[in-house]
Amino acid sequence: MRRYSLAVFLISTFMLSSLSGCLGLLQARETIENMREPVERVSYPDKVDMTHTFTTISIQPYSNFTSFPIDDTVERIEIYFKVTMSGSDQISCFDEALSSELRYVRAEVTTPSGAAIWSQDVCQDVTPTVENFEPDPSFESGNWDLNVESRGWGETTIGALQDNFIIVITIHRVCQQYPLEPPCDK
Numbered sequence: 001m002r003r004y005s006l007a008v009f010l011i012s013t014f015m016l017s018s019l020s021g022c023l024g025l026l027q028a029r030e031t032i033e034n035m036r037e038p039v040e041r042v043s044y045p046d047k048v049d050m051t052h053t054f055t056t057i058s059i060q061p062y063s064n065f066t067s068f069p070i071d072d073t074v075e076r077i078e079i080y081f082k083v084t085m086s087g088s089d090q091i092s093c094f095d096e097a098l099s100s101e102l103r104y105v106r107a108e109v110t111t112p113s114g115a116a117i118w119s120q121d122v123c124q125d126v127t128p129t130v131e132n133f134e135p136d137p138s139f140e141s142g143n144w145d146l147n148v149e150s151r152g153w154g155e156t157t158i159g160a161l162q163d164n165f166i167i168v169i170t171i172h173r174v175c176q177q178y179p180l181e182p183p184c185d186k
Helices: 002-019 021-035 096-102
Strands: 040-053 062-070 074-084 104-110 116-122 126-133 142-151 164-177
Touching: 040 062, 040 142, 062 164, 074 104, 074 116, 104 164, 116 126, 142 164
Parallel strands: none
Antiparallel strands: 040 164, 062 142, 074 126, 074 164, 104 116, 104 142
């Protein structure tokens, strides 16, 4: 009889705990959580770009500004930079005072405190370059700024003489990706 009463006691305890309101929900939740796949660290890129092609002779400089958020999820920043100045291989920046004011690209990336982490001041072709920046030990949090000022030449008749520049900033972020959840970059 004693064994029978112990079995009845265990079964009724299990039934009461699994069917009793919040305690039953807690056990069910824990069971489902243990069945889920583990959380993964996922890296995803976030891009900010700025491009411009000159189609006339520019008297007034072209200027543009954009800002992008940086926080503790950023693991690396890449800056791609390319400039095409038509005919600059024949006429280089030999007279800095004259040529640097007629055709140029001046670009700068600054932190929220105003420190410049990257800058370029060119008046001739720049082959595509990519510069990487790693946190040391972390990036300054806040809105970083990309400022560009440029002047160039261009024409639309033939389309062969057009100065242009391309700047692409890729911000590599890391996030916790949970199974069955939408991806981090959405």
